[in-house]
Amino acid sequence: xxxxxxxxxxxxxxRGRPPVRAVDGVDLAVEAGQVVGLVGESGCGKSTxxxxxxxxxxxxxxxxxxxxxxxxxxxxxxxPAALTRVQMVFQDxxxxxxxxxxxxxxxGDGVRAAVAxxxxxxxxxxxxxxxxxxxxxxxxxxxxxxxxxxxxxxIARALAARPDLLIGDEPISALDAxxxxxxxxxxxxxxxxxxxxxxxxxxxxxxxxxxxxxxxVMYRGRVVESGPAQEIWRDPQHPYTQALLAAVPVPDxxxxxxxxxVDDARYPQDAVLR
Amino acid sequence: xxxxxIAGLTLSIGGTEILRGVDLRLEAGRVQGLAGESGSGKxxxxxxVMGLLPPGSQVGGRITYGDQELLGLSPGRRNAxRGTEIAMVFQDxxxxxxxMLSIGAQTTDHLRHHLGLRRTAARERAVELLSxxxxxxxxxxxxxxxxxxxxxxxxxxxIAIALACSPTVLIxxxxxxxxxxxxxxxxxxxxxxxxxxxxxxxxxVTHDLGVMSAVADRVAVMRHGEVVExxxxxxxxxxxxxxxxxxxxASLPGATGGVQSLDDVRALxxx
Numbered sequence: 058x059x060x061x062x063x064x065x066x067x068x069x070x071x072r073g074r075p076p077v078r079a080v081d082g083v084d085l086a087v088e089a090g091q092v093v094g095l096v097g098e099s100g101c102g103k104s105t106x107x108x109x110x111x112x113x114x115x116x117x118x119x120x121x122x123x124x125x126x127x128x129x130x131x132x133x134x135x136x137p138a139a140l141t142r143v144q145m146v147f148q149d150x151x152x153x154x155x156x157x158x159x160x161x162x163x164x165g166d167g168v169r170a171a172v173a174x175x176x177x178x179x180x181x182x183x184x185x186x187x188x189x190x191x192x193x194x195x196x197x198x199x200x201x202x203x204x205x206x207x208x209x210x211x212i213a214r215a216l217a218a219r220p221d222l223l224i225g226d227e228p229i230s231a232l233d234a235x236x237x238x239x240x241x242x243x244x245x246x247x248x249x250x251x252x253x254x255x256x257x258x259x260x261x262x263x264x265x266x267x268x269x270x271x272x273x274v275m276y277r278g279r280v281v282e283s284g285p286a287q288e289i290w291r292d293p294q295h296p297y298t299q300a301l302l303a304a305v306p307v308p309d310x311x312x313x314x315x316x317x318x319v320d321d322a323r324y325p326q327d328a329v330l331r
Numbered sequence: 332x333x334x335x336x337i338a339g340l341t342l343s344i345g346g347t348e349i350l351r352g353v354d355l356r357l358e359a360g361r362v363q364g365l366a367g368e369s370g371s372g373k374x375x376x377x378x379x380v381m382g383l384l385p386p387g388s389q390v391g392g393r394i395t396y397g398d399q400e401l402l403g404l405s406p407g408r409r410n411a412x413r414g415t416e417i418a419m420v421f422q423d424x425x426x427x428x429x430x431m432l433s434i435g436a437q438t439t440d441h442l443r444h445h446l447g448l449r450r451t452a453a454r455e456r457a458v459e460l461l462s463x464x465x466x467x468x469x470x471x472x473x474x475x476x477x478x479x480x481x482x483x484x485x486x487x488x489x490i491a492i493a494l495a496c497s498p499t500v501l502i503x504x505x506x507x508x509x510x511x512x513x514x515x516x517x518x519x520x521x522x523x524x525x526x527x528x529x530x531x532x533x534x535x536v537t538h539d540l541g542v543m544s545a546v547a548d549r550v551a552v553m554r555h556g557e558v559v560e561x562x563x564x565x566x567x568x569x570x571x572x573x574x575x576x577x578x579x580x581a582s583l584p585g586a587t588g589g590v591q592s593l594d595d596v597r598a599l600x601x602x
């Protein structure tokens with residue numbers, strides 16, 4: 058059986074002197090109906106993986122396949138209809154929605170992508186209802202909504218394209234703390250209910266561990282630990298994962314300081330895979 | 332000891348009410364947290380203390396620093412206090428430092444202007460400050476530029492510049508929001524130490540209640556331009572007096588009474 062998303066031996070290099078090896082040999086898989094959380098610090102390569110999976114950057118080596126079909130890098134021409142089965146929700150809903158188009162029209166773009174692949178047409182208003190917004194709001198514009206509501210609109214647009222694979226690249230980090238967990242859970246539930254896989258990228262472990270089935274921890278372009286989310290949260294094995302978890306401040310009012318970082322720490326890059 | 336007393340602070344800009352009567356007291360050696368969602372007025376409260384409000388701002392109420400009433404001061408007197416006795420650290424160290432000036436220029440300019448130090452004395456003081464915030468090789472760092480440092484180091488340098496004239500009040504507006512969690516932990520330790528060792532009165536503005544729980548002694552919560560809750564940290568987190576604080580905590584993973592599982596989050600969404 059083909060995995061829904063299969064990333065094998067992925068290397069991505071950015072130009073520069075010396076060239077930057079953003080992703081340095083990563084294997085990653087997402088099954089249908091599964092939520093995989095990809096975590097790590099800024100610069101560890103997690104967004105580059107998201108971009109490679111969408112065909113927004115060209116891998117230097119390795120393969121990315123969705124249901125056995127290779128993902129081709131996006132060029133000047135329109136993306137082949139088959140690839141619209143991969144949809145992405147970006148970090149900043151202020152930038153990812155078009156400011157001068159009504160939100161119903163933008164969700165309609167997603168619907169048209171689904172119809173072009175042979176799916177039945179659907180109403181933008183219905184998608185608004187599913188993400189918990191007023192279905193009558195379809196004629197309104199992005200600036201009339203709060204950040205959390207805009208991210209729900211971006212999720213509605215992605216889901217309207219009936220993706221088999223949904224990717225969220227830091228979809229909750231621009232939102233207020235009180236809405237982060239709710240929006241993350243909404244993404245999980247809508248993706249899993251439609252049978253899609255979800256690759257959820259975030260640096261916020263306390264939210265990711267709530268919604269992910271599996272966790273993949275990246276450090277300096279490589280995967281250092283992967284396995285069931287609850288196991289890793291309870292019992293991290295790799296020293297880097299342990300440091301990452303110890304640094305998360307807990308809002309319990311105890312005044313307990315998070316563990317300070319080790320200066321110039323170099324963690325081993327041998328992976329712990331379970 | 333109360334260092335700065337904000338009483339009934341109101342602010343409107345272009346007819347829009349931003350602050351509707353804010354009361355806060357900063358005490359020496361203590362970290363006063365100011366929490367709230369985006370748009371609640373917490374940053375504007377910090378800027379009002381600094382005297383850095385946008386043009387067209389209508390300010391009311393009182394901000395008392397020692398025996399001086401800040402809101403009535405002339406721009407010149409205000410300038411003399413800003414950066415010397417009341418200093419500020421901003422959210423994003425990659426924009427608050429000048430990219431084209433060496434760290435040496437950015438730390439010593441300040442010292443020479445405000446304290447009238449000569450070049451060598453200013454350099455010595457700058458090296459002392461950079462080692463205080465644990466920048467490796469502080470003397471060498473003076474010749475380097477912001478892009479040669481990591482995000483966490485840049486924020487430490489911004490803190491060093493803020494500390495240059497030994498201020499009594501430090502306003503830190505989301506000082507760790509742009510940093511990774513592991514780097515954030517280091518900056519939080521530094522802020523905590525500065526308050527206890529140098530007796531700084533710190534106003535820590537952040538939306539991150541995890542950060543608040545780690546370093547704040549007192550926590551105030553703002554909503555729609557008002558302080559709805561202000562109390563000792565432990566009490567605010569474990570027995571919040573205002574329903575809004577309770578609802579904020581209920582939405583957070585890891586908080587007392589906060590969400591612990593996916594089902595808790597779904598229950599939250601349903602209400």
